[in-house]
Amino acid sequence: xxxVGFAVTGVIExxxxxxxxxxxxxxxxxxxxxxxxxxxxxxxxGENVMxxxxxxxxxxxxxxxxPSCPMEKNFDKFYCQYExxxxxxxxxxxxAGNAGIDAANNTQxxxxxxxxxxxxxxxxxxxxxxxxxxxxxxxxxxVEGDLNQKFANESLHTSSNxxxxxxxxxxxxxxxxxxxxxxxxxxxxxxxxGAAMILGLIFLVxxxxxxxxxxxxxxxxxxxFIGLIGAGHYMSRKSAIWMAQGIxxxxxxxxxxxxxxxxxxxSGL
Numbered sequence: 001x002x003x004v005g006f007a008v009t010g011v012i013e014x015x016x017x018x019x020x021x022x023x024x025x026x027x028x029x030x031x032x033x034x035x036x037x038x039x040x041x042x043x044x045x046g047e048n049v050m051x052x053x054x055x056x057x058x059x060x061x062x063x064x065x066x067p068s069c070p071m072e073k074n075f076d077k078f079y080c081q082y083e084x085x086x087x088x089x090x091x092x093x094x095x096a097g098n099a100g101i102d103a104a105n106n107t108q109x110x111x112x113x114x115x116x117x118x119x120x121x122x123x124x125x126x127x128x129x130x131x132x133x134x135x136x137x138x139x140x141x142x143v144e145g146d147l148n149q150k151f152a153n154e155s156l157h158t159s160s161n162x163x164x165x166x167x168x169x170x171x172x173x174x175x176x177x178x179x180x181x182x183x184x185x186x187x188x189x190x191x192x193x194g195a196a197m198i199l200g201l202i203f204l205v206x207x208x209x210x211x212x213x214x215x216x217x218x219x220x221x222x223x224x225f226i227g228l229i230g231a232g233h234y235m236s237r238k239s240a241i242w243m244a245q246g247i248x249x250x251x252x253x254x255x256x257x258x259x260x261x262x263x264x265x266x267s268g269l
Contacts, residue, residue, distance in 0.1 A: 021035065021038075023035050023038045026131055026132060026238075026252075026256075027053070027055075027131075027132040028054060028055020028063060028065065028131075028132035028133045029055060029063065030049065030055065030062075030063055030064050030065045031062035031063060031064065031081070034049045034065065035049070036049060036052055036053050036054060036055045036065035036066075036132055037049070037050060037051075037052065037053030037054075037065070037132070037247060038050065043065075043082040043086075044082040044083045044085070044086040045082060045085055045086045045089065049065050051067070052065035052066055052067055053065070053067070053068075053132065053245075053247040053248075054066050054067070054068055054069050054129060054132065054133070054134050054247075055132055055133045055134065056069070056070075056079050056122065056127075056133075056134045057122065057133070057134070057136075058079075058080075058081065058119060058120065058121065058122045059116065059119035059122055060119040060120070062081070063133070064079060064080070064081060064082065066079055066134070068247075069127045069128065069129045069134035070124040070125060070126065070127055070134070071126060071127070072124070072126055073123070073124060073125055073126045074123065074124040075113075075123040075124075075146070075147075075150055076109050076112075076123075077112070077123065077124045078112030078113075078115070078116065078121040078122065078123050078124070079121065079122055079124070080112070080115055080120055080121035080122075081120050081121070084115050084120045084121060085121075088108060088111045088112065088115070091107065091111065092104045092107050092108045092111070095107045113150065113151070116147065117151060123147070125137075125138070125143060126138070128249075129248070129249040129252070130249075130252075131252070224267075225267050228263050228264070228266050228267035229263075229264070229267050231260075231263045232260045232261070232262075232263030232264040232267065233260070234260075235256050235257070235259050235260035235263065236257065236260035236261075238256060239253050239254075239256040239257040239260065242256070
């Protein structure tokens with residue numbers, strides 16, 4: 001596992017494992033795999049994802065990058081998949097040129113609501129920023145009820161009651177995990193336990209060599225110390241960058257700052 005970790009972080013070069021990006025841990029990602037606020041990717045609307053630091057959920061469960069999390073509910077404004085948003089804006093511009101602003105606004109609302117019914121758009125919901133994502137302040141069931149009522153009021157008929165894709169129930173996830181474990185049982189218990197026993201025997205032989213145990217213990221201690229100092233420095237620098245950019249919630253900035261201090265203190269224990 002240590003070898004895999006070194007390969008993923010780029011310490012050990014590997015052609016089969018791509019180098020990981022720690023920015024994924026504290027930033028949202030869109031449905032193209034871009035990191036919101038980090039990746040240099042231009043959307044169909046001509047916006048760069050680097051300038052869109054927040055991730056917003058669509059009814060399909062996919063996420064898109066947006067400038068900031070909406071603070072108020074507004075079912076007349078929508079966030080959509082990049083390609084759909086570009087299409088809507090083009091059609092609205094044509095209507096505005098032919099029939100005026102009022103007709104264009106009505107067209108934008110109708111198209112936004114229609115594409116919401118196909119789960120490619122989502123109205124503005126009241127949300128709270130959380131680790132780069134916009135988390136709705138109300139339960140998903142309430143949002144579904146409001147949208148179904150909106151569809152009914154606008155005479156927009158869907159094939160069935162509108163539902164939003166959510167995380168799998170815990171029971172379903174557990175069942176799948178157990179099924180995967182059963183499928184891989186020969187690898188887990190055969191190769192896994194066999195390799196563990198062989199490595200254990202090698203370790204018992206090596207540990208009896210003078211100086212090996214001392215070197216191992218101090219290497220682990222020094223490695224932990226360097227890791228904690230490095231993590232503290234990274235988090236401290238990152239919190240300062242977030243504060244300067246102004247794209248993060250104050251709670252996230254303060255939380256990361258104090259985590260860096262905890263890391264520094266832990267390194268001295």
